[in-house]
Amino acid sequence: MxxxxxxxxxxxxxxxxxxxxxxxxxxxxxLAPYVFITPFLITFLVFFLYPIFSTVVMSFQNILPNQVQFIGLQNYRNLNDPIFFKAISLNLRYTLVTLLVLIPLPMLLAVLLDSKLMRARNFYRSTLFIPALTSVVVAGTIFRLIFGEMPGSLVNQLVGLFGVKPVKWLKLADTSFAALITLATWRWMGVNLLYFLAGLQNIPAELYESAEIDGANAWHRLRSIIIPMLKPVTVYVITISIYGGMAMFTESFMMFSGNRSPNNIGLTIVGYLYRKAFEENNMGYGSAIGLVLLVIVMVVNVIQLHINGTLRKEKRK
Amino acid sequence: MKQRKKLISILLVVLFTLLAMVVLLPLFAIFLASFRPSTEIFRKGLNLDVDLSIMSLDNYQYLFTGNEGYFQWFGNSLLLTVVQVTLTLVASAFVGYGFAMYQFKGKNLFFGCVLLVMMVPLEIIILPLFQLLMGIKATFGITLIDTYAGIILPFIAQAMPIFFFRQYMSGLPHDFVDAGRVDGCSEYGIFFRIMMPLAIPSFAAMGILVGMNSWNGFLWPLIVIRSQSKLTLPLGLASLLSPYGNNYSVLIAGSVMAIVPILVLFISFQRYFIEGMTAGGVKG
Known part of the structure; x- marks a missing residue:
C-alpha cells in the first residue's frame, strides 16, 4: 500500500x-461489510423499525391536529365494533377459500402440465400466467364490469344460459364474495402453477423409476411422491397466500369503486384501516387496526407453519 | 398402450386449450369493449357481443387526443418505475453483496432483520410511514408528501431483492474478490467493476419483480400523492371508475393500453418474468 x-x-x-x-x-x-449493508440498515431503522414503534405508540393515543393525548386502551376497546368484525370475517373467509382453490387446483394442473404426454408445455404455462401481469386496478375494473348487474354483462349472460334471471352480483354479500374469489383465482392461478412446476423439477427421476418398478399407478405416485416432495413449495405458497389474503384491499377497492360497498359487504381489514385513518383521520384507531392485523397474520402463519412442521425442522438444524 | 397415450395426450391439450381460453376471456372482453361506445358498456355491461355496426376506434382517438391526462399518468408511472427499479437494483445488490461476501460481527442479526421485513405485511407500515413523512416535513421542512421521492425513498433497499442478490452472489467465485484486492482495487471498486457486472444476469429477473410492483403499485401511492397532475396510471384509472360511468371510454381503452406494453415485454422476456415473479419460492 x-x-x-x-x-x-x-x-x-x-x-x-x-x-x-x-x-x-x-x-x-x-469496515466494508458495514458500509455495504448501510442502505438496508438506514431503511430498516427509519422506514421499518421506527414506523412499527410509532404505530404501537399511536395505538394508545388520540391524535388531533396540534394535540396528542394518551387514552390507554380506548382504541383497542373501540375495536369491539361489528363492522370491524365483518371486515375480519371477510378476510378470513377470503383467505380460506383462496387456499382451498389456489393450492390443489394449480398443483394438479402443474402435474398434468409436467406430464411427458403434454405438448406445447411452455406455451400453456405462459398463457395461464398472463393474468398475473395485469395490475389489480385493471383486473378489478374488468371483473367489476363482467359482474355488472345489467342483463348484458358477461356473467349474467352466462347464468342466463341456465335460465337464471340477472343477478346484482356486487350488491349482495355472497355473490360479491364469489366475484372476489373469481378475480383472485384468475389472477393467481398462473403464479401458483409456476411455483408448483418449479417444485416438480426438483423431484429426482429415480423416485418415479423405483415407483414404476414397484408397480405404482398414477394415484400412488401423486400421493406418495409428488405431494410429499412438493411440501416445501406448498408451505411457501400457503404462507404468502395468508399474507396476501389477510391484507387484501385493492381488489375490494376496485370491485366496489372505492371503499364503500353496500352494507360493508366488501369491507376488508385494510379497507377499514384506510377508512378510519385516512378518510376519518383517526390515526390512533387506525394504528390499533393495523396491529391487530399484524397479530392475526403472525398467529395464523405460526399455527400453519407449526402444523406443517416447518418450524420444528428448522430448529433441529 | 400407445393408442391410450396418444388419447391422453390429446385430452391434455384439449383441457389446457379450454383453460387458456377461459383465462384469456376477460382480457378479450375488455379488448372488444374498447371498440364499443362507452355508453353501451355502461348500459349493457361487459360482454363478448360483436356488433360491427357500432364498433369504432373512437375510444382510442379520444384517448390519444383528449385532455383526460391519461398520457400524463402513463408518463408518471413510467418515470416512477424506471427510477425505482434503478435505485432499488443498485442499492439491493450493494447490500446483498455485503451479506454474500463478508464475514462480520452481527451478520446473522442483520440478516435476520431482512427476513423480519419480509414477514410483516406492507399494509401495516403504511399508516405510520405516512405520519413519518408528515413529521419529516414538520421537523426538517423536507416535503415528501405528494412527491415521487416520498413514494420511492422508503422502498429503495428492499428485503426481497436483497435476499435474492445475496443468494445469487454467494454463488459467484470468491477468487475474483481476492484477485481484485491483489490488483489494488478498493473494496467498492471490486463490487462496482467486477462483481456487479458478473451479477447482471440476475438483475433482469429482479428488475421485473420490482418494476411490476412499482408499475402496478396502488395503496402507498394512493396515500402519498395528492395532486391530480402527479397521479400514476393505476391511481388515474381507479379515479375513473365512478358509479356514473361518465369516463368509461378512457377507462376501458386506457386499461387495454396499460396491459399492452407489459404483454409485449412479457412475450419478449418471458424467462426473466417467470424467474422474477417466482423468486423467493423453492430456493428460499
Missing amino acids: SVKNSTLPERGKAGGKANNLLHRFSYNQK
Missing part, C-alpha cells in the same frame, strides 16, 4: 491527507 501511495502525484498537504483518509476507508476490509 505504501508503494502505491508514493506513486500518487504530489498534491497539497491537506488534499493529500484527505486522499489518504479516503484511500484507507475504501480499502478497509473490516
